[in-house]
Amino acid sequence: MTGRSVAFPGHALGSGLTPTAAKARNFELGLVAGTPVGTSLIDAHAGGVGVMESLPEKEYFNFLRSDTCSENDNEAICHRMVLVCGTSTCHMAVSRDKLFIPGVWGPFWSAMIPEYWLTEGGQSATGALLDYIIESHVASPRLANHAASQKTSLFQLLNNMLESMMRELQCPFIAALTEDTHVLPDFHGNRSPIADPKAKGVVFGLTLDPSEQQLARLYLATVQAIAYGTRHIIDTLLACGGLSKNALFIQEHADIIGCPIILPRESESVLLGAAILGAVAAKKYTCLSEAMKALNAAGQVIHPSTDSRVKKYHDAKYRIFRELYQQQLSQRSIMAQALA
Incomplete structure (x- = not known):
């Protein structure tokens, strides 16, 4: 039996790092017993955590927000999509309600952001x-x-x-x-x-x-x-991952999709997402959404021609x-x- 409960991403597990793990020779990170350990995510989902609140200046923010979002931040995030592009590509969005879409994986409850359903499209080789x-x-x-x-x-x-x-x-x-x-x-x-x-x-x-x-x-x-x-x-996306560093790749996506693409200020968004999970586990923030809003930041905005x-x-x-x-x-x- 592997367990009876499912913890939200970033949830502090047990009493933190065990003495045995802290002393493991292959660790060599200088960590001490009791260091908080948060529930982890797969790399693409961590990238989503690291970029989904990377909003640019207000004029772009207003452009990307749907009229139905009003001023409700909890709903605004449901009108964004993240493109994590590397060896393959994941297209991820979250919603308050279950969305069953042919050809799109999910919905998965709290798989990326707690209390939101995740739907995920993808390209097998990019x-x-x-x-x-x-x-x-x-x-x-x-x-x-x-x-x-x-x-x-x-x-x-x-x-x-x-x-x-x-x-x-x-x-x-x-x-x-x-x-x-x-x-x-x-x-x-x-x-x-x-x-x-x-x-x-x-x-x-x-x-x-x-x-x-x-x-x-x-x-x-x-x-x-x-x-x-x-x-x-x-239709609308934010982008991160290795291929997001290729200017031609991103500009062609903006031109072909016909909408702005927001690049995060932190180029290693997957690592930032993992760090955010750790910060939540360490009680630096009260929840994952708060940590994302504090630590995500927009960089360049690529506009379509x-x-x-x-x-x-x-x-x-x-x-x-x-x-x-x-x-x-x-x-x-x-x-x-x-x-x-």
Whole structure:
């Protein structure tokens, strides 16, 4: 038997750290017996705790709040969504009432914030997909060497290349570089909102071009595909996680979804969420919500492009994105009949 009760996140457990644990050689943190230990969370949910109250200045705060929120802070949090983006991506929102949504996990009672229901969408491979697309391309080793010699990341080098390509080719905006390249990012199935583990990834528009520039286009098309997948799931979000540090990734999400994205001031939001749980367990705050409001802080706000051509372009690509899956279903049926 593992236990009879479920504790809220951040709830102080027992009498804190036991003498045996405090003395454990592999601990080596200088902790003493009795140090408060709070109920923990999985990494993505801790990220939600670390970012969900990261509200910007009042004008943005008012923009993000629904008219139905009024001045009730307990309801305002129900009108936000957190994007925790890393190897995979989680899209999380909380509500006072149970919400059963096809293709979305949950609702889970008090799974992230006490006394709220958590619903969670997700994409099975995002950062992992970008790594795969880049590393499997013939130009990847050359680009990796260039990035190392310039003491920059491979992603930043690709982002810089795309800026240069846009200027050289006189494209109206950076996203237009992928007008002939379309990606369906379901390389590891579709978690939300279709919930199809048999879904496969698609890259449309491949040529024999082995250049670094072609890899940059494919990288951009994949970033856009991930954002179209997010658009398929959500409308408004706050973002954190490793990929939130990629400026191109975040700007494409803002442009494609059509709403501002709030980045937290603390880039390591998962660690901040864990620290908040500890602070609540140590009685520094009376509850998790109080600690979140005190310790969450907004950083940069990324706005969608105001260029109407950008919206028109992404609307067209999103239509193709949705059609790629429908075509896959049709082709799957044709092959199933052939093998029947």
